Amino acid sequence: DADVTQTPRNRITKTGKRIMLECSQTKGHDRMYWYRQDPGLGLRLIYYSFDVKDINKGEISDGYSVSRQAQAKFSLSLESAIPNQTALYFCATRAAGGQTQYFGPGTRLLVL
Amino acid sequence: ELKVEQNPLFLSMQEGKNYTIYCNYSTTSDRLYWYRQDPGKSLESLFVLLSNGAVKQEGRLMASLDTKARLSTLHITAAVHDLSATYFCAVDILNTGNQFYFGTGTSLTVIP
Numbered sequence: 321d322a323d324v325t326q327t328p329r330n331r332i333t334k335t336g337k338r339i340m341l342e343c344s345q346t347k348g349h350d351r352m353y354w355y356r357q358d359p360g361l362g363l364r365l366i367y368y369s370f371d372v373k374d375i376n377k378g379e380i381s382d383g384y385s386v387s388r389q390a391q392a393k394f395s396l397s398l399e400s401a402i403p404n405q406t407a408l409y410f411c412a413t414r415a416a417g418g419q420t421q422y423f424g425p426g427t428r429l430l431v432l
Numbered sequence: 433e434l435k436v437e438q439n440p441l442f443l444s445m446q447e448g449k450n451y452t453i454y455c456n457y458s459t460t461s462d463r464l465y466w467y468r469q470d471p472g473k474s475l476e477s478l479f480v481l482l483s484n485g486a487v488k489q490e491g492r493l494m495a496s497l498d499t500k501a502r503l504s505t506l507h508i509t510a511a512v513h514d515l516s517a518t519y520f521c522a523v524d525i526l527n528t529g530n531q532f533y534f535g536t537g538t539s540l541t542v543i544p
Contacts, residue, residue: 353532363532365532368531379531379533412475419480423474423475425473
């Protein structure tokens, strides 16, 4: 089984809809991250969390919110989706004191 | 404005040839990471470079870091088809392992 899982893997939604992307991990890491990937732009950090009580904004947090329900779960919400949020979204984890981030398989989101 | 620039963006090379991918960044950082992404897949960590002069090698890939020049290189030796992928560098701007800025990626195609 994969260490970092994301659901759904693909999602089509309409402008104005609320949508939640979920990330779960079995690695026991306390650091978790949400990124979006757009063609030609690399990955950009949306939010990151050190633990359930510590949430931090990244480079592009506007239009997004997150929830760290447990050490193993980190959810990303789009309260009112817009077409320019169409992208590939990745969750990642990292152990405290570790250097490597481990990425989930990604969620491909299309906002019509 | 923070910039992480990779070049080339696209690279087509023949098997057996050598080539170098460059990653320039515009802010002070002692930590740089290289990732590989296969088409439709997630990101896989390749190298973690944590100090000036750091050099890491794995198979046909070798990465180095010059923090004074704000430059990292990923050198490919005797390329093989299996190395075809997109390669990203990422800079840890706060040296804390939490705020990563990614380059735009280099799409490498190795032609038999």
